[in-house]
Each structure stands twice: as structure tokens, then as C-alpha cells.
Amino acid sequence: GNSVTQMEGPVTLSEEAFLTINCTYTATGYPSLFWYVQYPGEGLQLLLKATKADDKGSNKGFEATYRKETTSFHLEKGSVQVSDSAVYFCALSDLERGSYIPTFGRGTSLIVHP
Amino acid sequence: EADIYQTPRYLVIGTGKKITLECSQTMGHDKMYWYQQDPGMELHLIHYSYGVNSTEKGDLSSESTVSRIRTEHFPLTLESARPSHTSQYLCASSERVVTDTQYFGPGTRLTVL
Numbered sequence: 001g002n003s004v005t006q007m008e009g010p011v012t013l014s015e016e017a018f019l020t021i022n023c024t025y026t027a028t029g030y031p032s033l034f035w036y037v038q039y040p041g042e043g044l045q046l047l048l049k050a051t052k053a054d055d056k057g058s059n060k061g062f063e064a065t066y067r068k069e070t071t072s073f074h075l076e077k078g079s080v081q082v083s084d085s086a087v088y089f090c091a092l093s094d095l096e097r098g099s100y101i102p103t104f105g106r107g108t109s110l111i112v113h114p
Numbered sequence: 115e116a117d118i119y120q121t122p123r124y125l126v127i128g129t130g131k132k133i134t135l136e137c138s139q140t141m142g143h144d145k146m147y148w149y150q151q152d153p154g155m156e157l158h159l160i161h162y163s164y165g166v167n168s169t170e171k172g173d174l175s176s177e178s179t180v181s182r183i184r185t186e187h188f189p190l191t192l193e194s195a196r197p198s199h200t201s202q203y204l205c206a207s208s209e210r211v212v213t214d215t216q217y218f219g220p221g222t223r224l225t226v227l
Contacts, residue, residue: 043118043120043206043221044206089157107154107157
């Protein structure tokens with residue numbers, strides 16, 4: 001079956017530091033890959049996505065590149081802000097059980113200090 | 115901006131009560147989902163639907179049931195709530211396409227005493 005593995009948190013950084021959150025996946029087909037973000041007290045929202053190999057998703061200064069050869073989709077940001085403090089979920093969508101069922105990682109909490 | 119709504123946002127009830135968590139979306143999406151989110155933030159898929167009159171069980175065994183009589187509405191019902199049902203419940207919807215971006219509601223935080 002499909003699976004997503006992301007680094008455990010919490011990740012604690014100072015403002016303006018560089019961020020990397022690692023994500024690797026296992027899929028039987030050719031999945032679409034996503035990063036979602038969850039702010040306190042809210043549901044998840046899409047941060048970025050990529051649908052084929054070597055695609056780079058980007059949004060709000062965050063980037064992730066779909067690497068088929070290493071089955072990875074690592075999230076990066078050059079300079080984090082306090083407002084980026086949230087939980088980040090890596091996810092994939094792949095054909096399984098006859099439909100596109102999403103698979104989520106366990107989430108990585110990011111804490112950014114001023 | 116996604117238009118998916120959940121009510122109530124917070125609910126505290128006693129053991130044995132029957133409850134229904136409401137979820138509605140105005141985007142015309144075929145697919146809808148219910149997730150249970152544990153305190154460690156991990157998401158567990160408990161039910162999903164491909165469209166009207168379609169419901170499937172997810173990966174997490176659940177004592178809840180769902181119905182899909184209208185495209186926009188996907189309520190989740192607990193016939194007899196127990197303390198083990200205490201959790202955050204998230205509803206989501208998506209189009210029936212490969213790229214399948216999910217749109218989430220704000221969640222219902224349920225506490226069963």
C-alpha cells in the first residue's frame with residue numbers, strides 16, 4: 001500500500017532561518033504530491049502541490065520538488081517567519097482500491113521564535 | 115477560498131448520547147471525506163464518499179456512520195458516544211480528478227464525558 005514518511009517534530013527555528021522538512025513516499029502508481037498546512041484551531045489547507053516528476057510546487061516562499069528517483073518531496077523555505085508556525089503535512093494521491101485515496105504523513109510541527 | 119463548513123465547532127456531551135456532526139460544501143465536489151485527528155496531529159480516514167448514495171469505510175475502524183443523500187451534505191453520526199470518541203473531526207471534499215486537492219473544513223472538537 002501507499003505510505004508517506006515525514007520527519008518528526010517539533011522543528012524549532014529562529015526567525016529568518018532556513019527550513020527543510022523531509023518527506024519520502026511509497027506508491028504503487030504515479031502519485032500527485034502535496035504539502036498541506038494546519039494553523040492552530042483550523043483545518044488543513046493546501047500549501048503547494050506537484051503532479052509529475054521534476055515539477056516544483058511553490059507558494060508563500062515555500063518550495064518542494066517532486067523527485068521520482070529518490071521518491072521524495074522535501075519542503076523548503078529560505079527565511080521563516082513567526083507566522084509560519086503551524087503543522088505541515090506531506091500527502092500523496094494515488095490510484096488505490098479503484099479510486100484516488102489520499103495518504104497523509106503524520107505531520108511535522110514547526111515553531112518559529114522571534 | 116474554499117467553502118466547506120462544519121458544525122458545531124465544539125461539542126461536549128455525556129456518554130451514551132447520539133450526535134450528528136454536520137459537514138456541507140458549496141463547491142459541487144463529488145468526493146467527501148471524514149478524518150479523525152488524534153492529539154499527535156495524525157489524520158485517520160474514517161469514511162469517504164464518491165458521490166450521492168456512495169459511502170465507504172476508511173482505514174480506521176469507527177463506530178460512526180455516514181450518509182450522502184445530497185452532493186453538498188455529508189453528516190457523520192455516532193449512535194452512542196463514548197469517551198474514546200473524544201477527538202477532532204475534520205471533513206474534506208475534492209473533485210474527482212487525479213490531482214485531487216482536498217479542501218478541509220475548520221473541524222469539530224468533540225469531548226465525551
